[in-house]
Amino acid sequence: VDFDLAPYLKTWQNRINAALNALVTPPGKPSHRLQEAMRYSLLAGGKRVRPILCLAAAEAIGADTRPILPTACAIEMIHTYSLIHDDLPAMDNDDFRRGMPTLHRAFDEATAILAGDALLTLAFEILAVDDSANRLPADQRIVIIHSLAQAAGAAGMIEGQMQDIQQEGQRLALEDLEALHRLKTGALIEAAVSAGAVLGGGSERQQVDLRSYARHLGLAFQVTDDILNVTGDPAVMGKATGTDATRQKNTYPALMGLPAAQQRAQTLIEKALKALVGFDTKANPLRSIARYVIERRN
Ligand code: IPE
Ligand code: IPE
Ligand code: MG
Ligand code: MG
Numbered sequence: 001v002d003f004d005l006a007p008y009l010k011t012w013q014n015r016i017n018a019a020l021n022a023l024v025t026p027p028g029k030p031s032h033r034l035q036e037a038m039r040y041s042l043l044a045g046g047k048r049v050r051p052i053l054c055l056a057a058a059e060a061i062g063a064d065t066r067p068i069l070p071t072a073c074a075i076e077m078i079h080t081y082s083l084i085h086d087d088l089p090a091m092d093n094d095d096f097r098r099g100m101p102t103l104h105r106a107f108d109e110a111t112a113i114l115a116g117d118a119l120l121t122l123a124f125e126i127l128a129v130d131d132s133a134n135r136l137p138a139d140q141r142i143v144i145i146h147s148l149a150q151a152a153g154a155a156g157m158i159e160g161q162m163q164d165i166q167q168e169g170q171r172l173a174l175e176d177l178e179a180l181h182r183l184k185t186g187a188l189i190e191a192a193v194s195a196g197a198v199l200g201g202g203s204e205r206q207q208v209d210l211r212s213y214a215r216h217l218g219l220a221f222q223v224t225d226d227i228l229n230v231t232g233d234p235a236v237m238g239k240a241t242g243t244d245a246t247r248q249k250n251t252y253p254a255l256m257g258l259p260a261a262q263q264r265a266q267t268l269i270e271k272a273l274k275a276l277v278g279f280d281t282k283a284n285p286l287r288s289i290a291r292y293v294i295e296r297r298n
Contacts, residue, residue: 001288005292008285008288009048009292017048019069020043020076026039033111036107037111037115038118038122041084042119050072050192053214053217053289054068054075055072056285056286057196057200057210057214059200060279060285060286061203061282065200067132070130071127075192081119081120082161084112084115085161088104095240096234123148124149127141136199147191147194148195150187151190151191157184157185160183160184161184163179163183164180176250177252182219189214193217209276213272213276219268220294224293227261228298229242229251230244237297252264
């Protein structure tokens with residue numbers, strides 16, 4: 001694909017960061033510890049892959065992205081909350097995230113739990129209210145609230161996290177690992193793309209194709225996260241590596257070896273690209289992001 005992804009990502013990251021900054025109230029008093037903690041994690045950086053996928057899906061069908069930016073930001077809040085809780089001592093017990101000490105390290109455990117709760121709740125408040133100039137129709141917002149609630153909750157990400165924790169130290173069958181990855185990481189990525197497709201006014205066909213793209217991409221994203229936990233440079237990643245093996249996590253490299261895991265990610269990305277054959281050059285950002293997902297170094 002003839003498309004320069006780096007400036008595209010940079011532009012969207014800047015717009016998303018500015019919008020997130022405006023959506024989370026700056027602490028008014030020194031006692032506003034909760035706001036400070038929410039901002040610490042949310043504005044720490046992060047690739048913003050999920051909100052960008054949402055916006056790029058809308059672009060692929062030629063839609064105006066302005067009304068979709070608050071939704072994209074809400075998705076990033078749900079994702080950031082999931083990372084804060086994922087890093088807690090009772091979960092993965094990690095000390096670094098996005099190149100900084102994890103929230104429970106920089107603040108304390110109770111604050112990290114509460115800041116996560118508050119970000120998740122704020123996401124749904126933004127989806128419900130949306131007081132921007134380009135606000136979306138209420139019926140569309142209800143569809144998105146429903147779909148993101150499902151993806152983030154007990155039928156999606158949280159069930160995936162439950163399985164991930166419960167199955168530490170047990171050796172899963174490959175199909176069970178795939179199901180786990182589709183839940184813990186795939187579901188939110190699929191919902192992000194789907195939100196862009198729905199809010200962008202995509203046809204039934206376009207929505208189906210974009211969801212198929214996202215399903216393959218979402219799994220490939222977590223397979224690559226597993227691979228990078230083995231091969232990545234912690235300084236580039238902004239988080240520790242080698243931790244999955246220590247915690248006896250079920251991962252693609254652990255179950256099938258590194259070369260087969262890399263091959264699997266490659267095959268998934270080819271399938272994701274195939275789902276986009278019906279789209280014109282406006283889908284080039286999505287095509288380019290697909291390659292980036294498996295070639296990324298952080
Ligand atoms: C990390 O997500 C956790 C997974 C679900 C694999 P990202 O790799 O998108 O992390 P950030 O948002 O860039 O920090
Ligand atoms: C994170 O999975 C998934 C969610 C936060 C839902 P991991 O635990 O594998 O991700 P990292 O490697 O800590 O970012
Ligand atoms: Mg985890
Ligand atoms: Mg983790």
